[in-house]
Amino acid sequence: MKTNLTISDIAKLANVSKATVSFVLNNKEGVSEKTRQRVLSVIEQVDYKPTMNSRRLSYQKSFTIAVVFDKMTAALNNLFYFDIMNSLLKRCSFYNYALVHYEFELVDGQISLPENILNKDVDGLIFLKDIPLELIAKLTQLDIPFVVADDHSEHRSLHTVKVDYRLAAYTAVQYLISKGHRHIGFIGNMNLPAFYTQVFSGYQKALREANLPLEPSWCYEKIQDRPSTEKYISRLLQTDKLPTAFFCMEDLLAIELIRYLQKCELKVPDDISVISIDDIILSNMIYPSLTTVSLNKEKIGESAVDILMALIQNREAPNVIITSNEIIVRESVKDLNLL
Amino acid sequence: MKTNLTISDIAKLANVSKATVSFVLNNKEGVSEKTRQRVLSVIEQVDYKPTMNSRRLSYQKSFTIAVVFDKMTAALNNLFYFDIMNSLLKRCSFYNYALVHYEFELVDGQISLPENILNKDVDGLIFLKDIPLELIAKLTQLDIPFVVADDHSEHRSLHTVKVDYRLAAYTAVQYLISKGHRHIGFIGNMNLPAFYTQVFSGYQKALREANLPLEPSWCYEKIQDRPSTEKYISRLLQTDKLPTAFFCMEDLLAIELIRYLQKCELKVPDDISVISIDDIILSNMIYPSLTTVSLNKEKIGESAVDILMALIQNREAPNVIITSNEIIVRESVKDLNLL
């Protein structure tokens, strides 16, 4: 078990000072080509790797950023962020930053954060989905840079990566219309009011442009989980007045909807079509597979890291909005034009 | 923007030396109760948090461990490890360790690892699922502790958390039998030969004990993805000789199977029952929801971290085997006894 080499060892071996080695390591100028080569070759020969921890101490930076989840968020919701996380990971390693995972919690209006964040043991934070005001306050007070990805809030001073959900909704509904649907329901919830508003307004816009009426009994914004889905659908089935298609705020809702429709012996898409937004990994695994509007999750993650890096380096960091209008055509929408 | 307080500041404020403050911080003895209190109260008053990076340098440890994924592994597979990852996260924070994420890659027999691992910038590694021999060699050479969770290999010298898949398979098939099934197919693949062997042997054992024959045409071990599933099932349908139930090696396969059966207008579980192993989050979201044997993923993650911490601290670290025989009864298995 050989003890690790340090910069002094390299200096000795190359017959230079530690400073020179350091310059070479960091590609700084002020070193003659000859010595640089000599130093490099020593480094190469002994396979020397500088110790991050020393560097961290010197720079007073940790070279790591954290994704921080809401402890309360169901695993299910995290699922949606799976692809984004992969993209975060990639982008971090591009910057030679480590990506760590943490959770925060809001109890009785009190934010609790892991020690390593309070410590400032991370250079910055990334949140997925809107965060509570209390958290914003706390972070501002801590003076630690952060960005919120997939944020829906109107908070002006936040650094965010937003998705144009209005466009996504509009795209989805317009697709239904193009397939001959005239009776289109809306299913969602108001957990994130701003999200709801955007999506609903995209839905409305598409209907309006096609001169289609908005039928209130087909719009239900209280769908959260299995029970609420079942309640709504079973009630709707009693009225015997069904839309030909449902637009859902997000894939998870659509998947639950399809599940229950099937349970009620309704065929998707033969009896009723379903479309939504997200394109989570699940969407392609159920039957019928879900037609949906894909969000560029790769881009969301990438942008979040880019913004955060800019903040860390005190550069300009304009917010970004991801526009999404790519329909992933699968099996859950019927083409009524073919009839 | 006040500059951060250091241990010297605290020492000054409390009228003691840095050493004393350090002792207090680390709950070491050799400090009178009076001074300890005084120091603590100063720390509290100014809300002092020691800097991890200094500590890291002193200890020559990073206080972080990494989960390392195979870059080639489809996101789908990662899905299975979602719950485990959450559990890793929890357990790490219990130990006050940070959890970072990395990827490794095997190209042309060459292992490539992120700089921060080669650096020894992590105290240890956790892998989910079997890792290539090349990687084992590389890690041994690097002399960095690691544990493989959900390992199936026979590698004697590895530190692992294994799952008793034979028991799980046995449990699943036995459940089918208890529900009156006599004609039970097996669906799997040999991507991980040891995994296949274990599961298949559990399947066999259950059949044997019930004096049920093993019908080769119902056993198919080449199912990987959508195409192979479709190929097998469509061929089987032509023979008109179907089992009443299928046992699948893992949920993902079962979900794909159900998807295709439905596509072929076969009803699950009315026409054919399906059971498997894993209980991934998806299993409850499809229709019909999947009856499966749950693995204690919480425990898997926890044990992996525990073992790794032991290794890091040079303590004994016995491998652990998670036994799993808990059936999660949902909708995909029909009770033939009721007929």
Place this chain on the structure above:
DNA sequence: TTGAAAGCGCTAACAG
């Protein structure tokens, strides 16, 4: 172009 030396914040012998 290079080297010496101080410093980053904490730990841990050692001495008192």
Place this chain on the structure above:
DNA sequence: CTGTTAGCGCTTTCAA
């Protein structure tokens, strides 16, 4: 019980 001091490995200023 407490303080002094020498590191930990790297960066960076200043002088040569």
